[in-house]
């Protein structure tokens with residue numbers, strides 16, 4: 001009889017360390033790599049069409065969207081457990097950026113990486129800020145400095161909004177807390193999960209206006225999650 005000696009960090013199923021470092025096979029399989037995303041709306045279904053299906057989402061500052069994972073319901077659960085548990089081994093599995101992605105980020109050549117801040121209540125609940133952990137791993141990979149430029153002004157508690165859609169459409173304001181460092185023309189804004197991208201567009205607008213405009217911004221997230229997938 002095979003004796004399991006480790007448990008999956010996401011679902012607690014017994015796993016054999018020989019195969020994967022800290023996830024069971026089905027959680028590992030749930031981490032689907034994300035295809036290229038539309039540079040106008042951040043979704044992936046536009047790329048097979050001749051034009052963007054959501055032109056109203058176009059931002060004057062955002063140049064492209066990049067995501068490591070495409071979240072199915074199960075993949076979302078894996079990323080959510082990573083956010084809550086973290087750990088060196090788990091980090092290494094989750095923050096394993098594929099080379100085509102890091103290459104696209106290098107090609108964009110951002111002068112700095114700006115993580116999306118968490119509201120303090122949420123930061124207290126989690127061990128740390130996942131967006132920051134993701135930013136640190138990216139900063140290491142593409143060798144760009146991390147700049148904590150944004151502050152989140154949350155006037156309303158997320159828990160008082162009931163649906164994802166409500167949350168997505170509620171405007172969470174950001175402002176810059178730092179003068180623009182010299183020589184910055186491009187910034188990469190980083191977050192953990194993107195649903196509609198509204199938060200990221202707001203953060204981009206805040207960064208651009210706070211830093212005097214004419215900033216070119218790229219968005220990089222760990223996973224994209226679509227609203228319609230919620231019914232799966």
Ligand SMILES: [Zn+2]
Nearest residue numbers: 008011024027
């Ligand atoms: Zn598992």
Ligand SMILES: [Zn+2]
Nearest residue numbers: 038041046052
């Ligand atoms: Zn599009």
